[in-house]
Amino acid sequence: MSAPLVLEQVELHARGRALLDGVSLRIEPGQFVVLVGPNGAGKTSILRVALGLLRPTRGAVRLGDSSIFDLSPRARAAALAWLPQQPVRDEPLTALETVAIARYRFGEANAASLVAARSALERAGAVAFAERRVTELSGGERQRVALAGLLAQEAPLLLVDEPANHLDPAQQIEAYELLGRCFEAGLGVLCVTHDVNLLVHTGAADRIRVVGLGLGRIRFELPFGAPELPRELGALFGLELRALELDGRRLILPERAAGSR
Secondary structure, three states, X not given: OOOOEEEEXXXXXXXOEEEEEXXXXXXXXXXXXXXXXXXXXXXXXXXXXXXXXXXXXXXXXXXXXXXXXXXOHHHXXXXXXXXXXXXXXXXXXXXXXXXXXXXXXXXXXXXXXXXHHHHHHHHOOOHHHOOOEHXXXXXXXXXXXXXXXXXXXXXXXXXEEOOOOOOOHHHHHHHHHHHHHHHHOOOEEXXXXXXXXXXXXXXXHHHEEEEEEXXXXXXXXXXXXXXXXXXXXXXXXXXXXXXXXXXXXXXXXEEEEXXXX
8 A cells, every 4th residue: 555644633642641732744655754852752652643553532644545543454564664663572583584574464475475584684784683583682683673674564654763773873874774775765754763963874865854843743844954954953952053064964963052151
């Protein structure tokens, strides 16, 4: 299913407080959208609502003309692939078997799933872990296996929550280069990150849309190259930020905390 993912005036309440407040967002295959904001802003809640894992208190979540909640798990998996912030798998499966499970929606023979899983591990730079049990892998190694699972699912929209989590600096760059290749291949990406400077490694920063969240509400929506982005990000995080150009790439760096001397 290749259809836009649309959130319309979504509200989400839990334990007497609003986690999301009137959030409207649209992403299509072929678009790259980034969610940024302080801890507790509602970024992960948006992903979980978009996936149909949480039902909003008010509002609608649609894939094309269908409510996400009217679709079967298999139909959702055909449209949306998810990389959670903390991939957890306690079963003593190999990395190859773990990635093969991500292809459950295809209903294919196990041998075909394993071939596709090995290919995904290669693309994610994790094929060296193929025969190792995931319970024996480090956090960074597990994250690369999780990225392979994302690819193996072959969904047109990727929802990723801190994709460079647990990775060393070189691997962080590789993770964003991988997302950039997915985007260039026509996939849609909805990415939660705290470090917008990693976006330069996608090779597509000039086409990325940045959505700022604060206290469950969208505060701004701007292209990554917008002149006002540093100011808006600074207001969101309580920092004074400025943009610099380095080797033709835009970096947004802090000068000092807002109000400090």
